[in-house]
Amino acid sequence: MSRRPLEGIRVLDFTWVVAGPVATRILADHGAQVIKIERGSPAPLGNRKLGLQCDLHRGKLSAAINMSDPRGLELARRLAEKSDLVIDNFSARVMRGWGMDYESLRALKPDIICISMSGLGHTGPRSSYVSYGPTLQALSGFTLLMAENDGTPAGYGYSYADMCGGYTGALAALAALWHRRRTGQGQFVDLSQFEAVTAVIGPALLDISVNAREQTSFGYDSQEAPAAPHGVYRCAPRRDGETVDDDRWIAISVHTQAEWDRFVVAIGSPEWTSDAKFRTLFLRMRNRDELDAHLSEWTRERSAEDAMELLQDARIAAGVVENGIDLCERDPQLRDRGFWPTVRNPNGASTHVTGIPFKISSGSGEVRATAPEVGADADYVFGELLGLSREERDRLAAAGAILT
Amino acid sequence: MNKAGSEKAGALAGLRVLDLSDHRAQLCARIFADLGADVIKIEPPGGDGARRLGPFAGDVPHPDRSLFHWFYNLNKRSLTLDLHNPDGAAVMRRLARSADIVIESFSPGTMATLGIGWDELHRDNPALILLSIAPFGQTGPYRDFKADDTVLTALAGMLYVNGFPGHAPVRPLGLQAYHSAAHYGAIAILCALFARDHSGEGAWIDLSMQEATACAVEHVAGSYFENQIAEPRRGTLHWSRFFRVGKCRDGFIMHCTLGDWTSLIEWVKADGKADDLIDPAYQQVMHRNVMAEHLFDVLDKWVADYPRDELLEHAQMLRQPYATVRPPEALFDDEQLSARGFFVEVEHPELGRKFRYPGAPFVMNGTPWRVYRRPPLVGEHTGAILRDEIGMSADEMSALAAEGVI
Numbered sequence: 004m005s006r007r008p009l010e011g012i013r014v015l016d017f018t019w020v021v022a023g024p025v026a027t028r029i030l031a032d033h034g035a036q037v038i039k040i041e042r043g044s045p046a047p048l049g050n051r052k053l054g055l056q057c058d059l060h061r062g063k064l065s066a067a068i069n070m071s072d073p074r075g076l077e078l079a080r081r082l083a084e085k086s087d088l089v090i091d092n093f094s095a096r097v098m099r100g101w102g103m104d105y106e107s108l109r110a111l112k113p114d115i116i117c118i119s120m121s122g123l124g125h126t127g128p129r130s131s132y133v134s135y136g137p138t139l140q141a142l143s144g145f146t147l148l149m150a151e152n153d154g155t156p157a158g159y160g161y162s163y164a165d166m167c168g169g170y171t172g173a174l175a176a177l178a179a180l181w182h183r184r185r186t187g188q189g190q191f192v193d194l195s196q197f198e199a200v201t202a203v204i205g206p207a208l209l210d211i212s213v214n215a216r217e218q219t220s221f222g223y224d225s226q227e228a229p230a231a232p233h234g235v236y237r238c239a240p241r242r243d244g245e246t247v248d249d250d251r252w253i254a255i256s257v258h259t260q261a262e263w264d265r266f267v268v269a270i271g272s273p274e275w276t277s278d279a280k281f282r283t284l285f286l287r288m289r290n291r292d293e294l295d296a297h298l299s300e301w302t303r304e305r306s307a308e309d310a311m312e313l314l315q316d317a318r319i320a321a322g323v324v325e326n327g328i329d330l331c332e333r334d335p336q337l338r339d340r341g342f343w344p345t346v347r348n349p350n351g352a353s354t355h356v357t358g359i360p361f362k363i364s365s366g367s368g369e370v371r372a373t374a375p376e377v378g379a380d381a382d383y384v385f386g387e388l389l390g391l392s393r394e395e396r397d398r399l400a401a402a403g404a405i406l407t
Numbered sequence: 408m409n410k411a412g413s414e415k416a417g418a419l420a421g422l423r424v425l426d427l428s429d430h431r432a433q434l435c436a437r438i439f440a441d442l443g444a445d446v447i448k449i450e451p452p453g454g455d456g457a458r459r460l461g462p463f464a465g466d467v468p469h470p471d472r473s474l475f476h477w478f479y480n481l482n483k484r485s486l487t488l489d490l491h492n493p494d495g496a497a498v499m500r501r502l503a504r505s506a507d508i509v510i511e512s513f514s515p516g517t518m519a520t521l522g523i524g525w526d527e528l529h530r531d532n533p534a535l536i537l538l539s540i541a542p543f544g545q546t547g548p549y550r551d552f553k554a555d556d557t558v559l560t561a562l563a564g565m566l567y568v569n570g571f572p573g574h575a576p577v578r579p580l581g582l583q584a585y586h587s588a589a590h591y592g593a594i595a596i597l598c599a600l601f602a603r604d605h606s607g608e609g610a611w612i613d614l615s616m617q618e619a620t621a622c623a624v625e626h627v628a629g630s631y632f633e634n635q636i637a638e639p640r641r642g643t644l645h646w647s648r649f650f651r652v653g654k655c656r657d658g659f660i661m662h663c664t665l666g667d668w669t670s671l672i673e674w675v676k677a678d679g680k681a682d683d684l685i686d687p688a689y690q691q692v693m694h695r696n697v698m699a700e701h702l703f704d705v706l707d708k709w710v711a712d713y714p715r716d717e718l719l720e721h722a723q724m725l726r727q728p729y730a731t732v733r734p735p736e737a738l739f740d741d742e743q744l745s746a747r748g749f750f751v752e753v754e755h756p757e758l759g760r761k762f763r764y765p766g767a768p769f770v771m772n773g774t775p776w777r778v779y780r781r782p783p784l785v786g787e788h789t790g791a792i793l794r795d796e797i798g799m800s801a802d803e804m805s806a807l808a809a810e811g812v813i
């Protein structure tokens with residue numbers, strides 16, 4: 004096994020739910036030793052050997068500490084002293100209450116890095132707001148602008164804010180670690196997940212501040228170069244044995260005139276394509292409802308896969324609107340690149356998790372272990388790392404400071 | 408943002424980045440520029456394609472007024488260079504000798520064809536890190552396939568789950584496939600920098616936008632690997648079944664049933680709208696989960712007459728994780744963002760004005776995020792960079808300019 008890039012870095016991880024665990028999973032995949040500190044309550048949010056919870060916690064170590072016991076707190080502080088980075092996703096008062104905030108930990112370890120991924124940040128009048136990914140999406144505009152044509156909100160069914168908070172958190176951690184490596188200086192990073200997700204809205208924010216333009220749902224208006232056709236088009240049902248799936252779609256984007264010309268040939272130059280009202284991009288955008296209706300007739304007669312292949316052969320941007328089964332089982336590209344690595348669980352059963360979206364020629368990240376059960380690594384963490392004897396550990400466990 | 412500390416160097420100060428990427432990947436190098444790296448945007452003479460994308464300042468189409476360009480290229484310098492001309496490619500190789508990082512998003516194989524592929528760049532500068540961002544990466548059966556952000560969100564499982572069952576899937580706000588790829592690209596480069604510290608060796612990074620986007624979808628892969636199902640579209644009902652959008656008197660609200668149930672239901676009851684939610688069974692989180700549709704229907708009737716903001720204030724006072732469903736315009740008046748200085752002013756002297764830009768995605772107290780310079784005009788720094796960084800003579804520059812290379 005090659006050396007992974009972050010080997011030698013130790014992360015003490017107090018995060019939970021989704022955003023924080025995504026950040027630390029990225030660090031763990033690349034070789035950092037991530038010690039997840041669990042507190043007995045709340046209980047794990049699901050089966051760690053499968054699905055989302057396995058995805059979030061794979062490759063981490065777990066130790067369970069009673070943080071309301073002073074001896075538990077002392078263990079946590081000693082672990083922080085042996086770590087490069089301490090990360091949490093609480094509001095400001097929690098870590099401070101434990102004496103685990105940056106100022107306190109810096110006194111123990113002057114070059115410590117602390118990252119707090121709270122909902123709305125540690126400062127400001129709303130820093131104590133309780134929030135989750137979906138509520139941050141609502142506050143930032145994502146929810147309102149994911150709308151049907153009549154403006155009815157139509158999403159999100161998931162927490163993009165958490166995934167965005169996660170990759171932003173990993174980035175913040177790496178930037179702070181890099182700075183420390185160059186200068187020897189640690190620091191405190193106050194990451195507001197609200198700000199992280201707001202930052203990725205994109206140029207629409209400047210359209211508001213520069214042009215004072217109110218943003219409405221984009222629908223399938225292109226948010227990059229203008230395009231028509233541009234959107235999703237219903238395809239023929241997919242039949243697998245007895246089951247018929249009539250929720251099949253293809254996304255198609257035709258940006259330039261050259262692409263349109265190739266597109267017309269690819270779909271067999273049906274008569275409507277020579278109609279003057281579709282001659283230029285400007286006209287195609289103006290008459291897009293009619294254009295979309297014609298195109299839908301063409302896609303409806305084909306499987307999404309066939310339509311994609313035919314259009315890609317003509318170098319047109321087109322792709323199956325993949326559902327979970329397409330994505331995890333059928334997509335030939337993701338399979339070819341090994342994007343769903345296998346993890347083996349202690350009972351011998353194996354499952355797949357989400358992979359790492361890049362390969363580094365000098366040594367890639369790698370998913371090397373499944374997710375730990377709560378407290379699974381107590382021996383390593385309290386024994387090997389803190390040097391507590393078996394008797395001391397047993398005593399702390401019996402006293403309820405170490406949770407088993 | 409900590410204005411007082413803004414004289415401190417950024418976290419990535421001292422790194423030199425050459426950004427050859429097109430409109431799909433420019434956020435990646437901007438992340439480095441915002442954190443203090445010296446980022447040189449290398450664009451074709453006349454300006455790169457991002458500058459032709461709207462919206463435009465004052466709706467006047469011009470390469471220096473594209474808000475698309477502004478958003479993705481803040482804090483960078485600009486050098487124009489025709490990489491398709493061998494003399495231009497040679498200049499690029501000279502620049503890459505003293506760079507730490509090159510970021511490109513050409514079709515796979517293009518860099519090699521231009522004579523600036525990994526083999527050449529690595530031979531010239533073994534410590535160089537080259538990040539190649541492509542829709543499907545550098546290998547595999549889709550390697551040469553075309554995709555824009557819409558098609559990528561489709562092929563990454565992000566699009567299918569947006570919208571109502573039975574209706575067409577709906578696009579998310581912003582180019583989130585590109586944004587995910589840019590962030591993972593920055594993460595990848597930093598990982599490669601750590602590896603380089605250890606070995607002295609640079610690296611070629613092969614990043615797939617499709618994969619990065621799939622990494623930014625929360626629940627689809629997990630549900631499949633756990634239950635072999637395809638997550639459906641659920642409208643505004645979150646897959647966890649603890650959140651749904653409700654309509655109030657003057658807009659929309661995000662309900663959440665993960666707060667303290669007793670205090671929420673006492674409030675609803677006091678308003679005379681609790682209906683059967685007073686049943687003690689709802690104290691159980693799992694019961695609320697199973698009954699989500701009915702529960703939110705009752706709560707929707709409750710909020711129907713409430714003003715949005717009043718509901719939010721009272722909910723948060725009771726520590727209920729509610730939120731208003733706001734338009735993005737509201738961000739510019741948001742007290743929390745203002746108090747934290749999230750939006751920053753960027754002066755555009757050519758337009759005689761300052762404009763508010765979104766600022767730091769995280770506040771680094773020791774190494775502040777900051778505005779170093781407004782987005783560059785086309786080729787604004789060409790002369791200075793060629794003179795100062797590779798010691799090019801004025802004669803050589805004139806010759807290249809006459810040829811149309813710079």
